[in-house]
Amino acid sequence: MRVLVADDSGIMRKIIIRSLNSVGVTDIVEAADGQEAINAYNSNDIDLILTDWNMPNKSGLDVVTEIRAQGSNVPIIMVTTEAQKGQVIAAIQAGVSDYLTKPFEADDLRAKLDKFVTA
């Protein structure tokens, strides 16, 4: 499977990619902002998206909204520091499949990946 990882922090992308590698995923596309994420989604056959919320150009919420507007059901996990109830609700309403709040423990991320990563 091919996974898109969108985060403006290079180190956070590497943390997520290490976790993806640990569950056997090596086909990974990276994006450093929201617009890059949308472009990458539109030009690749993506099976799972992990996206930050606060990014330059377009936010993670914009990414979710635009991809869902295309009629896509691709699983999207929001990985973000935004943890207030209203924001979680907004993300769910926009169409996220799951939500992981930073900071997280390595096992928390792996548990989310286990739900969506297929052999």
Add this chain to the structure above:
Amino acid sequence: MSTTAPTQINTQELSEKQKRFLAPFVKCTKDVFSMMLNWEVSLVGVVTNDLNAVRHHLSGIIGLSGSMRGSLVLSVEQEVALAAATAFLGAPPENVNADVIDTVGELTNMIGGSSKDRLGLDGVSIGLPTVVCGEGHTVNFDPGAHIEMLQFQSPHGPFTVEIALTGIG
């Protein structure tokens, strides 16, 4: 510029009001280091309103805006930043490279973001973190900001978390 004289106290001398104000920042800082790095860190001192406080080699800065306005600064020694990046990457970086800078920025982002949520204030948003480095660098806050510098000790060296807020009682 703040008119209050700077004071440095140990954590046993904090007033109840100060403890309540600082508690979310202390808790979130400990959580970020514990959860992301598996480091136990401890609060060892607090400096209030010292515009000349000495910072460490790398500082991550994040802005708060909306119903609460100000900045949060995480300042770490090079050894702390390198050890944190090593924990994130699984291998030590050769020098203070983009990964190390990003590590400081992301830790700042997580402390700022989770503190904002723990404060429970609606209508506060955080910006994107920026990182500055170099011995003796300075960070300028809003004139009149109330500044609290939390001094922590980690297994890899000292670091500080500074909160500068305007419009608080």
